[in-house]
Amino acid sequence: MKRxxxxxxxxxxxxxxxxxxxxxxxxDGKRIIAELIHANAxxxxxxxxxxxxxxxxxxxxxxxxxxFFPSSRVDLDLRDPLTLSRKGAGDDLxxxxxxxxxVMPGRVVxxxxxxxxxxxxxxxxxxxxxxxxxxxxxxxxxxxxxxxxVEAGSTVDTxxxxxxxE
Amino acid sequence: xxxxxxxRGEIAIRIIRACRELGYSTVAVYSEPDxxxxxxxxxxxxxxxxxxxxxxxxxxxxxxxxxxxxxAADAIHPGYGFLAENADFAExxxxxGVVFIGPSVHAIRAMGSKTESRSLMAxxxxxIVPGLTAPxxxxxxxxxxxxxxxxxxxxxxxAGGGGKGMRIVRDGEELRKAYERVSSEASSFFGDxxxxxxxxxxxxxxxxxxxxGDQHGNLIHLGERECTLxxxxxxxxxxxxxxxxxxxxxxHIGKIAxxxxxxxxxxxxxxxxxxxxxxxTFFFLEMNTRLQVEHPVTELATGIDLVxxxxxxxxxxxxxxxxxxxxxxxxxxxxxxxxxxxxxxxAPSPGLIRNLMLPSGPGVRNDNGVYSGxxxxxxxxxxxxxxxxxxxxxDEAIQRMKRALMEYRVDGIQTTIPFYLSMMDNxxxxxxxxxxxxxxxxxxxxxxxxxxxxxxxxxxxxxxIRALEESEKVVLPDRSDSKWKNASRFEGVRGRL
Numbered sequence: 001m002k003r004x005x006x007x008x009x010x011x012x013x014x015x016x017x018x019x020x021x022x023x024x025x026x027x028d029g030k031r032i033i034a035e036l037i038h039a040n041a042x043x044x045x046x047x048x049x050x051x052x053x054x055x056x057x058x059x060x061x062x063x064x065x066x067x068f069f070p071s072s073r074v075d076l077d078l079r080d081p082l083t084l085s086r087k088g089a090g091d092d093l094x095x096x097x098x099x100x101x102x103v104m105p106g107r108v109v110x111x112x113x114x115x116x117x118x119x120x121x122x123x124x125x126x127x128x129x130x131x132x133x134x135x136x137x138x139x140x141x142x143x144x145x146x147x148x149x150v151e152a153g154s155t156v157d158t159x160x161x162x163x164x165x166e
Numbered sequence: 167x168x169x170x171x172x173x174r175g176e177i178a179i180r181i182i183r184a185c186r187e188l189g190y191s192t193v194a195v196y197s198e199p200d201x202x203x204x205x206x207x208x209x210x211x212x213x214x215x216x217x218x219x220x221x222x223x224x225x226x227x228x229x230x231x232x233x234x235x236x237x238a239a240d241a242i243h244p245g246y247g248f249l250a251e252n253a254d255f256a257e258x259x260x261x262x263g264v265v266f267i268g269p270s271v272h273a274i275r276a277m278g279s280k281t282e283s284r285s286l287m288a289x290x291x292x293x294i295v296p297g298l299t300a301p302x303x304x305x306x307x308x309x310x311x312x313x314x315x316x317x318x319x320x321x322x323x324x325a326g327g328g329g330k331g332m333r334i335v336r337d338g339e340e341l342r343k344a345y346e347r348v349s350s351e352a353s354s355f356f357g358d359x360x361x362x363x364x365x366x367x368x369x370x371x372x373x374x375x376x377x378x379g380d381q382h383g384n385l386i387h388l389g390e391r392e393c394t395l396x397x398x399x400x401x402x403x404x405x406x407x408x409x410x411x412x413x414x415x416x417x418h419i420g421k422i423a424x425x426x427x428x429x430x431x432x433x434x435x436x437x438x439x440x441x442x443x444x445x446x447t448f449f450f451l452e453m454n455t456r457l458q459v460e461h462p463v464t465e466l467a468t469g470i471d472l473v474x475x476x477x478x479x480x481x482x483x484x485x486x487x488x489x490x491x492x493x494x495x496x497x498x499x500x501x502x503x504x505x506x507x508x509x510x511x512x513a514p515s516p517g518l519i520r521n522l523m524l525p526s527g528p529g530v531r532n533d534n535g536v537y538s539g540x541x542x543x544x545x546x547x548x549x550x551x552x553x554x555x556x557x558x559x560x561d562e563a564i565q566r567m568k569r570a571l572m573e574y575r576v577d578g579i580q581t582t583i584p585f586y587l588s589m590m591d592n593x594x595x596x597x598x599x600x601x602x603x604x605x606x607x608x609x610x611x612x613x614x615x616x617x618x619x620x621x622x623x624x625x626x627x628x629x630x631i632r633a634l635e636e637s638e639k640v641v642l643p644d645r646s647d648s649k650w651k652n653a654s655r656f657e658g659v660r661g662r663l
Contacts, residue, residue: 001634006624015631023634025627032623036631042577043521047627054624057521057577058632067625067630070572071587072615073509074625078633104516105544130544131505131514158517 106130173245176535297364323352329399409598
């Protein structure tokens, strides 16, 4: 299976196949023999090469993957090269999801953008209060604010639609 | 004997454990979102006390007293926070014939007001931070103090505590704004706008002394805890003993603490918080008339079960320990594990814990309040658990903490574990050289993920394998081949065979 990995805007070619009881993964042509041992649904141990092991927790939402090591975290997108070329690779490396969703349940304290605003990636969009703390939700990508789905005072659950950006 | 625990989370579990070891039965109380919380599942009985907001549940004294009566509980343990330092609640409990596991109402009241406790301490010869011993009536009064003292000054809410309602003022221009700000914070957090001022101690260490007294006039101290490492005035790492306290200093601050506690005839477990300035002088900061979050480090270094002792003395027993029985040995460290994302400026991370693997092995203690499948509610403090390690010396305790943090795995929500891992590797921390502002000054570097090429490759490998496995999953139509279903079908037809 061929994929393109995108990390901080940088692309790498990835090939992954089964190889006996393990896997062979090629990253930009570099071959790595790997085994992923599932302790349970998401807590894994990765064993690569001659036996080097990493404790990892893997989380996924569509093409977005987050891999957590005890003292590190790597966020990456894993795309099918066919869909990537169709969309015009590189235009929207911040992700192609148009809808910004709540990553935590809470109450919207204020909305800092209006419909029609042009925003850069990282621009503060709105502030959600949870656990007695205020949290800023930032634009995941550059674009135009098409619509606001919440207003100050709204209560939201995880995954709730907040803002549509195009 | 039956004890009702008027609290939630890890501390409620800690108290249930102490009660069980004493042979007492336990009653948990819970708000609606806490119906399936771990503390509730641990107890012998569980009583609902209202909806999510603390004011309608864990702070609702009437509901809690009703729960105590309906279960015929003999005593109430308030834990920390919530009603732990509410003198009126303690008084009501006692008037209703329920033992309040805590100190006398008089001690709670005397230590509850910052200025009153400061003047009391000064009158018995306990050193206090130089400054006012009564709230200011007007801004001019404050301004006069600031000019006489010189800047910087520290403004504090009279009813404050727990790091809230305080502000450092560096010059006269900031003073009025700071005064209004602290006064309004004091009003909204503590319901009392009174403010006072004291000299600001720069680069302090926060060191506290555990005391334990009974109702027969016995009072001892159990050494110090190092609580300097804080983020936004909230403690995050605590140790016992402190790396900067030697035996002579321990004796010195132990005497200060005993003098302070004796001034209110203290008869329970309590803590005298001290500030140590750069010259090594100690000042009384406040007394916490309750069990402290960080009590486990003292328990590990002294071998004394503080919660059981606290319950025993509340029931009128005489302290079983004398001062000479208290010996510190080895070193203990505690990290408070919070549901916060250290890589996203410590944003709260409530939600479902999909999987949890707790560390164990030699010298590791988990005071844990959560489980796999538990959803962390957004209504309360984000602390999930306390991880405590013990070693023969500080180096071993640190290495053990590092090892335990690497074993600790949580999936579903973000936690402060990576932040603590980088703290354990920090040279200044390892050398014991830090002040209360250390973490806030170095936060960016301490909360930075170590993204090396090695980790990037490993992450790509994990994501690629997961994606391949996902693509291989074939969704089969429901062929009803569940063993349970088959068994019940078999049961159904068996009679006809």
